[in-house]
Amino acid sequence: MKVGTEVLKINLSTISIQAIKNYLGMRHNFKNLKIWNLSMEITADIHQICLGFPKSELYGLTSQMNRAAVSIPSNIAEGSNRNDKHFKHYLEISLGSSFELQTQLLIAAQYKYITNEKTIEIETKIIEFQKMTTGFLMKLDSNLSS
DSSP: OEETTTTOOOOOOOHHHHHHHHTOOOOGGGOOOOHHHHHHHHHHHHHHHHHTSOGTTTTTTTHHHHHHHHHHHHHHHHHHTHHHHHHHHHHHHHHHHHHHHHHHHHHHHHHHHSOOOHHHHHHHHHHHHHHHHHHHHHHHHHHOOO
């Protein structure tokens, strides 16, 4: 591998994937992030409730909610392979998708597609995700400024 004017010789049998990621600035394993795990749980919840929506919503609210839900963990995973500055950008997109999903959940409740109990259960998880992600973003900001 050539870096600048130096040539690095790497013996791949003695170097770990994590060491390579650290060297390249890719430090986050998305599967170990609490926000990713919670977002996967939210995505499964959304998929499950959308199965009970009217067929007339298949290309409307059902599709929008599933796309917004899938966007949340997907952006975390995609951003985790980047440096902190770019990871922060993907987390912000993920956070935006969570607010979009929260609104769509409330619309589904307003249309009586889901019970108030289920709405509160899922909205509570979404709000917890938003708080955790905001805290994580603040931590990344402090890392970037130090």
